[in-house]
Amino acid sequence: MQLRDIVPWGRSFGEYRAMFALTGADLSGRILGCADGPASFNAEATARGADVVSVDPIYALAAEDIERRIAAVRPEIEAGLHAHRERFVWTHFDGVDELVAARLDSMARFLLDYPGPGASPRYRAARLPDLPFSDGAFDLALVSHLLFSYSDHLDANAHRRAAAELMRVAREVRIFPLVDLQARPSPHLELVCATADAAGRQHRIDPVDYEFQRGGNRMLRLMPPA
Ligand SMILES: C[S@@+](CC[C@H](N)C(=O)[O-])C[C@H]1O[C@@H](n2cnc3c(N)ncnc32)[C@H](O)[C@@H]1O
Structure with missing residues (x-):
């Protein structure tokens, strides 16, 4: 898919759990959902007792404005899915209509939970590479x-700085997927791994039990030294 901008489009808790191979132990820690946008991960994880803070520049907007932006990007996303059906694995979803309905459900769940700019410590308006959290x-x-995913929109330096900032604020960082919007391996993966190595972290690529973009079934883990 070719998208002009980085779009607000949101996935569910179940998808996050599969994409990041989240265990009960992972979910019992303090979790940052970076670029969560209109995903329902925070709402659903919080309902299960998890401690999650989401950070995204769209949290500077009111819920109605986010809803309007979702409605505005939906036609472009739907058209891209129809045009490139062969780039996706249709096992979790039967087709484009079912997928879009599931995404809209997740985003409706987010919109119900999201109280607007500055109204909840669980939703913070900020953007990489500068996060408002302590080391x-x-x-x-x-x-x-x-x-x-957005390797064409965010250059190598943006990826390097983002990785460094995420490692500053979190003991472990997980990133999914490792392919761009056209399902090509990201050209920035090597640099992000090298950034972790230089910071004294271990990096590891794990296969996960989630694949929607063809070939997009691996996550990167940036972990503390052994
Ligand atoms: C495609 S959405 C993904 C939402 C969610 N993570 C999911 O997978 O369902 C991409 C999100 O990245 C956010 N974003 C764009 N630039 C960002 C930045 N520099 N730092 C953090 N988030 C950013 C956008 O506002 C948008 O909500």
Whole structure:
């Protein structure tokens, strides 16, 4: 898919759990959902007792404005899915209509939970590479469908700085997927791994039990030294 901008489009808790292979132990720590946008991960994880803070520039907007932006990008996303059906694995979803309905459900769940700019410590308006958190504030930071996905929109330096900032605020960082919007391996993966190595972290690529973009079934883990 070719998208002009980085779009607000949101996935569910179940998808996050699969994309990041989240265990009960992972979910018992302090979690940062970076670039969560209109995903329902925070709402659903919080309902299960998890401690999650989401950070995204769209949280500077009121819920109605986010809803309007979702409605505005939906036609472009639907058209891209129809035009490139062969780039996706249709096992979780039967087709484009079912997928879009599931995404809209997740985003409706988010919109019900989201109280507007500055109204909840669970939703913070900020953007990489400058996050408003102290060093080591989180046990785990999750980044779904921003880094690597938008390799054409965010250059190598943006990826390097984002990785460094995420490692500053979290003990472990997980990023999914490792392919760009056209399902090509991201050209920035090597640099992000090298950034972790230089910071004294271990990096590891794990296969996960989730594949929607063909070939997009691996996550990167940036972990503390052994
Ligand atoms: C495709 S959405 C992914 C939403 C969610 N993570 C998911 O997978 O369902 C990409 C999100 O990245 C956010 N974003 C764009 N630039 C960002 C930045 N520099 N730092 C953090 N988030 C950013 C957008 O506002 C948008 O909500």
